Amino acid sequence: MDKTARLGEIVAAHAGREGPLLPVLHDIQSEFGCIDEETKRFLASALNLSRAEVHGVVSFYHDFKSEPAKLPVLKLCRAEACQARGCDSLAAEISVVAKDRCEIETVYCLGLCSVGPNAMIGADVHARLDVGKLTQLIEAL
Amino acid sequence: MRIAISDDALALACGADQVAEAIAKAAPDADIIRVSSWGMSWLEPLVEVDGIGYGPATVDDVAAILDGSSGLNIGRIANHPFIARQQRLTFARAGITQPLDLDEYRATGGWLGLEKARAAGADAVIETVTDSGLRGRGGAGFPAGIKWKTVASADGPQKYIVCNADEGDSGTFADRMLMEGDPYCLIEGMAIAGLAVGADKGYIYVRSEYPHAIAKLNAAILASAHIVTPFDIEVRVGAGAYVCGEETSLLESLEGKRGEVRAKPPLPALEGLFGKPTVVNNVLTLAAVPYILANGAKAYADYGMGRSRGTMPIQLAGNLKHGGLFETAFGITLGELVNDIGGGTESGEPVKAVQVGGPLGAFHPASDFHLPFDYESFTAADGLIGHGGIVVFDESADMLAQARFAMEFCAAESCGKCTPCRLGSVRGMEVLDRIKTGGRAAADSVESLPQMHNAPKQGRSTDEELSLISDLCETMKFGSLCALGGFTPYPVMSAIRHWPEDFGASADMVKDIS
Ligand code: SF4
Ligand code: FES
Numbered sequence: 001m002d003k004t005a006r007l008g009e010i011v012a013a014h015a016g017r018e019g020p021l022l023p024v025l026h027d028i029q030s031e032f033g034c035i036d037e038e039t040k041r042f043l044a045s046a047l048n049l050s051r052a053e054v055h056g057v058v059s060f061y062h063d064f065k066s067e068p069a070k071l072p073v074l075k076l077c078r079a080e081a082c083q084a085r086g087c088d089s090l091a092a093e094i095s096v097v098a099k100d101r102c103e104i105e106t107v108y109c110l111g112l113c114s115v116g117p118n119a120m121i122g123a124d125v126h127a128r129l130d131v132g133k134l135t136q137l138i139e140a141l
Numbered sequence: 142m143r144i145a146i147s148d149d150a151l152a153l154a155c156g157a158d159q160v161a162e163a164i165a166k167a168a169p170d171a172d173i174i175r176v177s178s179w180g181m182s183w184l185e186p187l188v189e190v191d192g193i194g195y196g197p198a199t200v201d202d203v204a205a206i207l208d209g210s211s212g213l214n215i216g217r218i219a220n221h222p223f224i225a226r227q228q229r230l231t232f233a234r235a236g237i238t239q240p241l242d243l244d245e246y247r248a249t250g251g252w253l254g255l256e257k258a259r260a261a262g263a264d265a266v267i268e269t270v271t272d273s274g275l276r277g278r279g280g281a282g283f284p285a286g287i288k289w290k291t292v293a294s295a296d297g298p299q300k301y302i303v304c305n306a307d308e309g310d311s312g313t314f315a316d317r318m319l320m321e322g323d324p325y326c327l328i329e330g331m332a333i334a335g336l337a338v339g340a341d342k343g344y345i346y347v348r349s350e351y352p353h354a355i356a357k358l359n360a361a362i363l364a365s366a367h368i369v370t371p372f373d374i375e376v377r378v379g380a381g382a383y384v385c386g387e388e389t390s391l392l393e394s395l396e397g398k399r400g401e402v403r404a405k406p407p408l409p410a411l412e413g414l415f416g417k418p419t420v421v422n423n424v425l426t427l428a429a430v431p432y433i434l435a436n437g438a439k440a441y442a443d444y445g446m447g448r449s450r451g452t453m454p455i456q457l458a459g460n461l462k463h464g465g466l467f468e469t470a471f472g473i474t475l476g477e478l479v480n481d482i483g484g485g486t487e488s489g490e491p492v493k494a495v496q497v498g499g500p501l502g503a504f505h506p507a508s509d510f511h512l513p514f515d516y517e518s519f520t521a522a523d524g525l526i527g528h529g530g531i532v533v534f535d536e537s538a539d540m541l542a543q544a545r546f547a548m549e550f551c552a553a554e555s556c557g558k559c560t561p562c563r564l565g566s567v568r569g570m571e572v573l574d575r576i577k578t579g580g581r582a583a584a585d586s587v588e589s590l591p592q593m594h595n596a597p598k599q600g601r602s603t604d605e606e607l608s609l610i611s612d613l614c615e616t617m618k619f620g621s622l623c624a625l626g627g628f629t630p631y632p633v634m635s636a637i638r639h640w641p642e643d644f645g646a647s648a649d650m651v652k653d654i655s
Binding site: 017020021025026053057080083115116123124125127128 | 150
């Protein structure tokens with residue numbers, strides 16, 4: 001199926017919702033890894049919005065990317081509770097190992113704040129990380 | 142043998158699935174169930190064998206746990222001091238029931254509140270909630286009953302209940318635990334709110350960082366639809382913007398727009414989602430409602446102190462020996478929470494600072510440990526309790542770095558609508574960076590251009606930079622439209638006030654700011 005047809009399906013699947021743009025964008029982001037210009041143009045006409053509106057929404061939210069990630073993404077929490085448990089030095093120490101293996105994205109809190117430092121890969125969460133454990137996770141990516 | 146292991150995200154992150162698998166292999170006849178979490182984070186994964194707890198368990202401990210010889214034995218979980226000391230109203234089922242089991246929910250008092258609400262009618266429900274003294278648990282502490290009443294008396298055939306589950310504050314996880322561990326309780330609370338104000342549609346706006354909560358909620362909504370009908374609930378997933386936890390930007394986001402904060406008035410209670418009258422309440426606020434309806438306003442209001450009624454699920458996080466969820470009546474002191482219940486720092490170093498109320502909350506030194514945990518006491522001490530998160534830092538914390546982080550966070554998450562927040566946060570980072578390097582050098586090349594006649598031509602000392610940031614914080618505090626820009630001064634100024642030495646302030650300056 002070509003991309004436009006698939007985009008049409010996604011839009012149709014959310015047709016019954018009030019204000020469907022965010023759920024539509026989530027589906028597209030997870031299926032195509034990004035929301036590109038062509039997609040924005042399509043959505044604008046399909047949802048009767050201006051291209052500026054669609055672009056404005058896509059660019060506002062950290063979850064929506066304009067290009068697909070080239071490497072697997074590891075979301076490392078860098079918020080206060082994880083800072084108090086040493087996530088900053090962990091991030092510095094791990095940068096060499098991570099270099100060509102994954103993209104380390106910063107997130108602010110995964111809601112596991114009493115057992116940090118924490119990270120998320122896809123929907124999998126990992127707690128009590130140290131250099132050894134995080135290296136293992138990255139090498140397994 | 143009945144073996145219970147939590148499937149809460151925190152337990153999973155600590156390896157609960159692997160432990161459960163190993164147990165299933167080693168004891169194929171055991172009855173293994175997956176329950177919610179007790180909230181004793183330092184013991185996760187916690188394995189409960191016929192009431193006796195073992196934790197934190199690893200795969201290697203399984204054999205010893207099964208034959209009862211493991212040194213991880215903590216005795217009967219319900220009698221553990223961390224649990225026994227709590228007053229669990231909202232989290233009464235935590236650790237005990239299986240999150241999606243409808244029969245267990247009913248058997249533990251579930252739906253009783255909704256049934257009573259249906260029998261009593263809308264006006265009586267609002268009266269009960271008002272009398273209970275319940276205030277919004279999301280941070281602002283606005284009385285829930287008054288909000289409901291405003292929505293109930295607003296005109297319009299379509300009204301909404303919106304549950305704010307965009308729990309983005311560092312150090313907070315009670316919403317997540319409740320949604321994962323007792324989703325029907327939230328659903329019941331929303332259905333009661335819907336009945337009270339005349340809304341038949343509810344939205345739960347959950348942050349995308351909580352995939353496990355989203356999955357549990359969706360399953361629970363499906364399974365309980367026949368009970369709460371005609372009320373209908375939909376889960377909406379956020380997209381990684383902290384500011385969407387702000388009630389009006391959450392509404393914009395739900396409508397499919399940029400999550401920019403709306404100016405008030407109009408109040409969301411009158412013109413909220415899609416311009417319709419809308420109740421926006423936090424997860425914990427709505428989840429407290431079934432208890433109140435089932436047991437009466439007085440039962441709830443009897444807990445607490447002053448104008449802070451009922452209980453607060455407090456979240457202990459950061460560098461603590463015993464982190465986790467501790468629900469108790471308002472009024473317990475900060476020191477009790479950190480030292481007695483949290484057990485002090487995990488690193489064993491003395492406590493340096495405690496941030497209360499998330500990234501926008503103040504840093505408190507140990508001299509604030511006498512403060513009772515309630516809305517008014519923290520406001521009086523230039524702080525806030527927010528969503529009830531407590532993050533502990535040991536001696537190694539650098540408060541200049543923490544203040545800079547607060548500004549950086551505000552800059553990264555600002556919605557951009559107002560200048561003090563959008564620009565002030567960036568300028569704040571710059572000033573703090575200059576403080577780190579000892580002040581500002583004399584004018585650089587751009588500033589020496591003749592047309593830049595207003596630019597400062599001299600350097601600035603650290604003290605001058607500090608008074609500059611105080612001014613800036615003042616502007617942000619009073620000039621910002623919402624809490625993100627308006628409250629960022631709390632962590633920044635409290636860090637400067639209590640730890641001026643970390644900023645290189647002179648003795649005179651220290652006198653000035655304290
Ligand atoms: S304070 Fe910041 S986040 Fe709030 S409305 Fe202003 S710019 Fe937006
Ligand atoms: S601060 Fe890292 S998980 Fe909450």
